[in-house]
Amino acid sequence: MNSTATSFVLSPERRDQLHQAAHQIRRDIITAIAVAGDGHPGGALGAAELFAALYFEVMHHNPREPQMPGRDRFVLSNGHICAGLYSALARAGYFPVAELLTHRKIGSRLQGHPARTHLPDMVETSSGPLGQGLSVANGLALAARLDGVQSRVFALLGDGEMQEGQVWEAVMTAAHYKLQNLTMFVSYNRLQIDGAVEDVMGIDPLAAKLESFQWRVVEIDGHDIEAVVAAAQPAPTEDHRPTAVILRTVMGKGVSFMEDKAAWHGGKLSMEQAQQALSGLGPAIGFDDIRHMDGTNVI
Amino acid sequence: MLFSGSADIREGFAKALMELGESNPNVVAMSADLAGSSKVQAFADTFPDQFFQMGISEGDMMGTAAGLALAGKIVFPTTFAVFAASLANQAVRLSIVYNQANVKIAAGHGGITVGGDGATHQAFEDIALMRVLPGLTVVVPADANEAYHATLAVAAMHGPVYLRLARSPHPVFTDPTKAFQIGKAEVLREGADVGIIATGTMVVRALQAAEALAKDGISARVINMHTIKPLDTECVLSCAVDCKAVVTAEEHSVIGGLGGAVAELLAQKQPTPIEFVGVQDTFGESGEPEEILTKYGLSADKIREAAVTAVQRK
Numbered sequence: 100m101n102s103t104a105t106s107f108v109l110s111p112e113r114r115d116q117l118h119q120a121a122h123q124i125r126r127d128i129i130t131a132i133a134v135a136g137d138g139h140p141g142g143a144l145g146a147a148e149l150f151a152a153l154y155f156e157v158m159h160h161n162p163r164e165p166q167m168p169g170r171d172r173f174v175l176s177n178g179h180i181c182a183g184l185y186s187a188l189a190r191a192g193y194f195p196v197a198e199l200l201t202h203r204k205i206g207s208r209l210q211g212h213p214a215r216t217h218l219p220d221m222v223e224t225s226s227g228p229l230g231q232g233l234s235v236a237n238g239l240a241l242a243a244r245l246d247g248v249q250s251r252v253f254a255l256l257g258d259g260e261m262q263e264g265q266v267w268e269a270v271m272t273a274a275h276y277k278l279q280n281l282t283m284f285v286s287y288n289r290l291q292i293d294g295a296v297e298d299v300m301g302i303d304p305l306a307a308k309l310e311s312f313q314w315r316v317v318e319i320d321g322h323d324i325e326a327v328v329a330a331a332q333p334a335p336t337e338d339h340r341p342t343a344v345i346l347r348t349v350m351g352k353g354v355s356f357m358e359d360k361a362a363w364h365g366g367k368l369s370m371e372q373a374q375q376a377l378s379g380l381g382p383a384i385g386f387d388d389i390r391h392m393d394g395t396n397v398i
Numbered sequence: 399m400l401f402s403g404s405a406d407i408r409e410g411f412a413k414a415l416m417e418l419g420e421s422n423p424n425v426v427a428m429s430a431d432l433a434g435s436s437k438v439q440a441f442a443d444t445f446p447d448q449f450f451q452m453g454i455s456e457g458d459m460m461g462t463a464a465g466l467a468l469a470g471k472i473v474f475p476t477t478f479a480v481f482a483a484s485l486a487n488q489a490v491r492l493s494i495v496y497n498q499a500n501v502k503i504a505a506g507h508g509g510i511t512v513g514g515d516g517a518t519h520q521a522f523e524d525i526a527l528m529r530v531l532p533g534l535t536v537v538v539p540a541d542a543n544e545a546y547h548a549t550l551a552v553a554a555m556h557g558p559v560y561l562r563l564a565r566s567p568h569p570v571f572t573d574p575t576k577a578f579q580i581g582k583a584e585v586l587r588e589g590a591d592v593g594i595i596a597t598g599t600m601v602v603r604a605l606q607a608a609e610a611l612a613k614d615g616i617s618a619r620v621i622n623m624h625t626i627k628p629l630d631t632e633c634v635l636s637c638a639v640d641c642k643a644v645v646t647a648e649e650h651s652v653i654g655g656l657g658g659a660v661a662e663l664l665a666q667k668q669p670t671p672i673e674f675v676g677v678q679d680t681f682g683e684s685g686e687p688e689e690i691l692t693k694y695g696l697s698a699d700k701i702r703e704a705a706v707t708a709v710q711r712k
Contacts, residue, residue, distance in 0.1 A: 215497045224468060225496045228488055234458045235493050238465015241450065268458035
């Protein structure tokens with residue numbers, strides 16, 4: 100890449116904490132989806148480091164004052180991987196961890212795809228139908244500029260999502276308006292529902308495309324949490340372009356039978372599979388697993 | 399003094415938007431390469447910081463509008479009705495309406511009076527597409543004065559709005575001093591034999607039809623249903639109870655628009671003969687606006703005929 104991430108070093112303790120957060124987000128994703136019976140584990144597992152980096156290190160936000168003026172904002176454009184977002188929100192303190200067990204169930208705030216009307220203090224925009232989030236993120240970034248606040252806006256898109264035409268409209272808008280306060284992450288796991296992205300509808304060379312659209316582009320290992328934190332730092336002040344961070348990720352990361360398998364975009368997850376996944380991931384460290392309200396173990 | 403004689407309905411919107419821009423820095427307008435036609439160029443020139451040119455990308459404009467609104471702005475994205483309702487429908491549904499974002503979609507060229515541009519640019523289905531979205535207010539002003547007051551009213555309420563504006567000069571007949579009440583229909587003429595419920599450009603034609611009907615000894619009540627959603631159910635029901643026959647009139651398909659809304663209500667609460675004046679489930683064509691209106695049955699004569707039929711069906 101022409102541009103590289105700003106150098107950034109985490110203390111060993113901090114790095115461990117973020118690793119533990121990402122690990123717990125994975126355990127929560129498996130537990131919540133198994134309890135729901137089905138869901139979208141693959142992409143969520145692949146974005147665990149990003150969720151941990153944003154909610155535990157990078158973003159200026161406050162669970163005790165969710166609507167804090169000048170807060171940074173996160174837009175999950177590929178809304179189907181919301182099990183990871185919900186876990187990050189709960190672990191950051193926005194709502195009780197046990198509520199994760201209501202995901203996808205009737206009456207729950209934790210809808211199958213994020214719904215702002217259900218979680219107005221935590222979800223900046225509803226998402227699910229792909230290709231919509233970057234436009235909303237642009238609007239949030241423009242509003243911050245109009246208001247003269249330093250708020251930064253982060254968006255996450257899937258790589259298959261780059262096939263949606265509106266994404267490229269929004270890519271042009273962000274560059275046209277020089278939205279330096281905007282960072283778009285693309286989870287580049289090379290898989291989508293019907294198979295390999297390059298077989299279904301190729302998007303490569305993605306970095307070169309985005310650069311030619313006048314974006315600053317950084318490409319990193321999306322599972323290297325220090326690299327993710329570094330890539331999420333503000334661009335050099337003299338560079339007015341929006342930033343794209345291409346996260347090389349593995350669908351289903353951390354769960355051996357899910358890794359790199361398009362089938363785990365979404366579907367059923369049995370309790371037996373969940374048990375196998377959790378034991379493969381390894382025990383919770385630094386966090387407590389989700390428990391039922393009465394304190395009993397879920398899995 | 400607002401408008402008189404004949405005026406473009408869009409000009410009422412434009413005038414109100416200028417006042418809003420002046421009084422409230424949180425009011426933002428957007429265009430998808432139709433700033434002149436959407437009558438927002440003056441706003442763009444006067445309040446450049448509050449205006450965003452989005453290029454030919456209606457979906458992106460709607461999504462960006464939602465983002466601006468979710469961060470506290472009152473946002474008026476503008477384009478043609480056919481693009482707002484059809485081309486950008488997903489962004490409207492998800493990012494604006496499902497989010498309950500404070501966005502006021504101001505859509506010009508609603509209906510068929512776009513004229514020579516033909517069917518591709520004529521919106522017959524936009525009210526139906528918008529009305530079906532939960533929590534979206536749908537407003538169709540009947541003239542430039544009403545467009546002015548309606549624009550101020552939708553800016554003052556919180557929540558998403560579809561404001562449908564017609565093109566072409568149009569007679570100005572509403573009271574320039576009367577504030578606009580969202581969801582509160584206006585009875586423009588009392589009558590007891592048949593109720594004509596009209597919206598937008600068909601309201602003035604409904605008044606003309608009522609004049610003609612009076613000469614035939616039929617007393618027609620004329621209602622300006624400027625808000626399609628939320629529908630003024632009280633006004634429609636009392637009209638059905640009093641007149642026992644109803645005609646709806648709209649520059650829109652007879653499927654799913656005002657006629658649909660009235661029929662849904664009356665079928666359930668007050669079964670009443672209804673005749674529907676509107677476009678009969680067909681695409682349009684090029685022509686002079688008046689020629690198209692006549693050819694597609696959107697005239698005072700057709701309203702009068704429909705009223706006679708409705709009365710006979712009692």
